Amino acid sequence: MPSLTPEQRRALEGVVLAEPVIGRVAAAFADAGHDLHLVGGPVRDALMGRAVHDLDFTTGARPAEIETILRSLTRSTWDIGRAFGTIGASFAAQGGELVVEVTTHRADSYDPSSRKPTVEFGDTLSGDLARRDFTVNAMALSVVTGAFTDPHGGLGDLAAGVLRTPSAPEVSFSDDPLRMMRAARFTAQLGFMAAPDVVEAMTAMAERIDIISAERVRDELSRLLLTDAPRPGLDLLVRTGLAARVVPELAALEAEVDEHGRHKDIYAHTLTVLEQSIDLERARGHAPDLVGRLAAVFHDVGKPPTKRFEGGGKVSFHHHDVVGAKMTAKRLTALRFSTDDVKAVARLVELHLRFHGYADADWTDAAVRRYVRDAGDQLERLHILTRADCTTRNARKANRLRTAYEQLEWRIDELAAAEELDALRPDLDGTQIMAILGIKPGREVGEAYRFLLERRIDAGPLGEERAREELLAWWAER
Incomplete structure (x- = not known):
């Protein structure tokens, strides 16, 4: 020894x-x-x-x-x-x-x-x-x-560089089944390989994780995702069947095999997106971000249930962003993540395809404003996720997407500087709306506020006088 x-x-x-x-x-x-x-x-x-x-x-x-x-x-x-x-x-x-x-x-x-x-x-x-x-x-x-x-x-x-248990792994994992998830975390955190008998026991005993509270599972999954290189740990969870018990949406991606090569490997793509998002996270000066990394893991979970075979041997995943957002919210809620984190991750999943409309056609300033408004305080995370989601091996396509997103970020920065885009609000507040229209607080104030916000998005800053005129015209038409 x-x-x-x-x-x-x-x-x-x-x-x-x-x-x-x-x-x-x-x-x-x-x-x-x-x-x-x-x-x-x-x-x-x-x-x-x-x-x-x-x-x-x-x-x-x-x-x-x-x-x-x-x-x-x-x-x-x-x-x-x-x-x-x-x-x-x-x-x-x-x-x-x-x-x-x-x-x-x-x-x-x-x-x-x-x-x-x-x-x-x-x-x-x-x-x-x-x-x-x-x-x-x-x-x-x-x-x-x-x-x-x-x-x-x-x-x-x-x-x-080997992970072994002091006692037989079956005994160790029976004493505390969360140790099976810890094995995955240490695989990522330390760069070690789990010993064959450890992997065998994890596979045979995967269902024992069901007795562990959702909170403890959540915390261990979070620690794994926040390591410098979580991919090997996630892959171990999937290979042993543990992911099917705690994050079945990820396991479902691995099961989605296309033997005819009509679409890319969604599971491998997901892990690559996670790696690329971590690289971007560092390059843009951010600390390890659990919300962003969860979004990378979950961004395509809506693909298996929306998979359709089209004419000519093509495969489609229509609305997988919306379906995936709902699946994400349901899973993260079950794992007892905070309400704020659930909403943020689900929102990122829902918006992760939005940029492709920009890459295919020029957006107006109004469209750019809507993109910023819809992202809200998740805009920087959406920048990272969208950039990381490009995993194509086609160099020309990758360069086109990269250039298009750089242009979009530049336009957002330009509009933000000119229009205070990060604080997108109507030119009149609720108090001013009530005074101009002679109404009391209620539903109509909210409707008027939303009208002015849409006008702000469509036309940029109106100024108080023009906003007043358009508000009165809208009110008269009602």
């Missing part, structure tokens, strides 16, 4: 020594008769040369005693999950605020009929590491004695 190299030892100790307050915490636990181990992700990331952001510790002390020890060092402690044995604390440190989480050695397991794990506290580090999700997360460093513990060969798996 591999042992720590001097470089790895220095990397681990560097995490501990970087903040002297960790030594104070270690000493307090030692004085109380307990060891304290840095464990899991921080150990793995330090050994991989990655930045360590979270400090997770495990100990034999029970939650009440953990809290007592931490409170002897800082007033800032909180109950993260006492039932799960975790107490958090923050300290003033050299690098700013230092947050640590300390958890009692434990073992989780799921009742076949329950959505929540049963937590049992343990007394040994070896028992705690055995119930960890993967061997690369089952290594620990004592911050009291400096001892490094790796009972399941995590160092070797780290070097090989």
Whole structure:
């Protein structure tokens, strides 16, 4: 079994020594008769040369005693999950605020009929590491004695880039089925390959994910999508049948095989759009964006149910944008995404084809204004999604689409500068409308407001005087 190299030892100790307050915490636990181990992700990331952001510790002390020890060092402690044995604390440190989480050695397991794990506290580090999700997360460093513990060969798996479970994968995934989705996330996040027995167990046990709450599934899916390269993880979910349980719309794209080559591979196209949207996200200076990435994944989910065979061997997907938006909203709602996120993603799916009308014919300024109005606060995300949606290998077509969208963005910027397009409103507000028409608040005010907004879109800024004249003419015709 591999042992720590001097470089790895220095990397681990560097995490501990970087903040002297960790030594104070270690000493307090030692004085109380307990060891304290840095464990899991921080150990793995330090050994991989990655930045360590979270400090997770495990100990034999029970939650009440953990809290007592931490409170002897800082007033800032909180109950993260006492039932799960975790107490958090923050300290003033050299690098700013230092947050640590300390958890009692434990073992989780799921009742076949329950959505929540049963937590049992343990007394040994070896028992705690055995119930960890993967061997690369089952290594620990004592911050009291400096001892490094790796009972399941995590160092070797780290070097090989392999995801294995400390116990048999069937046992590990039965204890917590969400670990199957975590395998997909680590495949993407770490660039590792899941071991064959892990993939086999995920495939055989995919239906066990059904007992996990929608909120936990949502959070794990979100973490996967927010990695730098989520494609391998999504592909693993699809290949093992997990996607069919949690995101069946994505699995349906993979099942949509066209053996005659009459249309492109929708599934491969979708993953390519996701990759290209991430590249654009970075190029345009944005942080990882969950809404935009969800839109890329869902943008074509309306194609399978709208697929029609036309004359001449052609295939059509009429209205797949509208159908897909409804499917997207339904799935994201079931996964307990926020109402705002559901609306934003569904809106992007609904609008993702709108640009193609511009590429095929010149739009008037009014059409450009409508595009901006319909996109609303999702305009930048729509720019990214629409650009990413071009995956054609036809260089001439790709260049034409790229040039057309650059022209559209330029026109939007020009109109925005001239007309305050990002704050598209009528030239008269509701109070002015009521004063001019001599009416009280009600439905007619809304109708008048919408009339003036349409005129603003069609003709650009009217000015208050012309807007007043057109409003009175409209009112007289009513």
